Amino acid sequence: MDNVLAYSKIGETIGSLFFGWFGDTYGRKPSYIISLSLLITGRAISLITSHSYTFFVTGCIIAAFPSTFALQSISLISIEISSPKRRSQIAKYRLIASSFGMCLMPLLYWWLRDWKTFLIVTTVTQLPYLIFSWKIIESPEWLWVNKKPKKCIRQLRHIARVNNASLEKDTENKILSESHTTGNEEALGPLELFSSRRLAINTFLQLCLWVSVTVSYIVSLLSSGEKSDGNPFLEFTWQALIEVPAHFSAAWLVEQLGRRYTSAASSGFTCILWMILGLRELDVFSWLNQGYIGTIIGIVNRFSITIAYYTINLLNMELYPTRLRQSGMSLGNIVSGGAAAVAPYILYVGHRHGVYVSSGILGAVSLLGLLAALFLPETSNMELPETLEEAQQFGNQPQEL
Structure with missing residues (x-):
């Protein structure tokens, strides 16, 4: 199973590189259709050839190849046909839907109790989206920019x-x-994300924020699960439900405080909570060792991390011009995947050397996210950059910290 997950991650990484370029070069709609087709095909191969390890893994890799871009292509079309004031609402609906999907997933598996049946059900439900995909519009913004x-x-x-x-x-x-x-630029690639000092800084800062948010999210998810003595299916469901009000709160905060301050505040608050969890093991304050205190801190921490996760998803879509937007998102996915792979080892260090050690590492990573957020340009209610030149200058204007 570990090898299957590793191979799938490799496929996901390669897919992120490919579809980031493909979506910016050939459009959001074909990116969506091909992604969904590969996802269904890969799952079908795994089901039919489950008796063969080689073919089963091949199917997993094919399914993992487009795993993030079927959803992201549609999100980009929605963002690019929306006014600046509605962009945060689009991100909110997308992430809330994902959270509800996560709530239903363990309950469905708990009911079916068979991985093949589960895979069949979750694959067949994708077929209507593929059959009617021809009805999806292409992004008018992408068409205009691409002449x-x-x-x-x-x-x-x-x-x-x-x-x-x-x-x-x-x-x-x-x-x-x-x-x-417009659209006089040659075909752009991922290297253009670093084509000017300002654009390179913006890219680097948002990647730091991706690392910070992903590491905290994965460690929070894993640590909550391992401490549960109850039903693991229900535990996963409760964790996912916590994210729903967090997304609503994040959508309100990014409009009231802006993207930068919301992300910085949530990262800073997460940093404090990680420090408090570390103090619990050191017995500095006896009342912190109460069982319900740890539960409350865990819930509030997941709430705060979800707000940061919402904000970086929104920033990742808003920082780049139309012809680089999907490439920018793919780079964020790759770095996020790498951070997710490191997160379990931070949890292991806590088991081996003490929770205060892992809490210190997580606090430092959250602090990195706070600093990165503060130096990113504000994108709230602003026109998205349309050309590479605009993106290269975006954020050069003085902004208050």
Whole structure:
């Protein structure tokens, strides 16, 4: 099983590199369709050839290859057709849906009690999305930036028709006349994320934030599970449910405080909670050793980490121009995957040398997230960068800390 997980991670990493470039070069819609097709195909191979280890692993790798981009491609289309004020709402709905899915997953497996049946059920439910994927629109913003003004207008007309409105003639003429001034860049790749000092700083800071959030999230998830003496299926469900109100709170906070301050505050609060958990083992304050105190701290910590996770997902979509947005997200996924692989070892260090040691490491990592968030540019209610040049300058304007 460990080898299967390792091979799947390798497939996920390669897939992140490929689909990040593919989605920015050929569009969000084909990226979604191919991702979902590979996911279903890989699972089907694993089911049919479960008697053969080699073919079973091959199916797992194929399914893992596009594992993050079926959902992210749709999220990008939603973000790119939304006004700046609604971007945080799009992220909120996506993450809340994911949390509810996590709630249902252990309950479904608890009921079925068979991995093949579970895999069949969760794969068959994806088929309608693939069958009707032709109805999905392409991002008009991506079409415009990539010099496809006529297709962009057709998509905008469709959106207007669905909303019982019409696309103004002046808007069509403006799209056609300005199309020659945009999309003049050659095909961009992941290296363009570091093509200027400002863009490289933004990329580095958001990757630091990804590491901070992912490590805290995975350790919180693993440590909660191992301390549970109850039903593991229900325990997983309760943990996922905690995230739902956290997403609502995060959506409100990013609009009131902005992305930077929300992320910095949640990272700082998480840092404090990790320190408190370390003090419990040192017996500095006897009242901290009460069992219910540890439970409360764990719940509040998961709540705080979820807010930070929400914010970095939003920032990751907003920092990059249209032609680099999916590449930026893929780089975040790769770094996040690496951080997730390291997280269990931090938990192991705590078991081996004392919880205060792992708490100190996690506190330092959370502090890194706080500092990274403070020096990122604010994106709340701002126009997303459309070109590489705009992204290279985004954040150069003085911003208050």
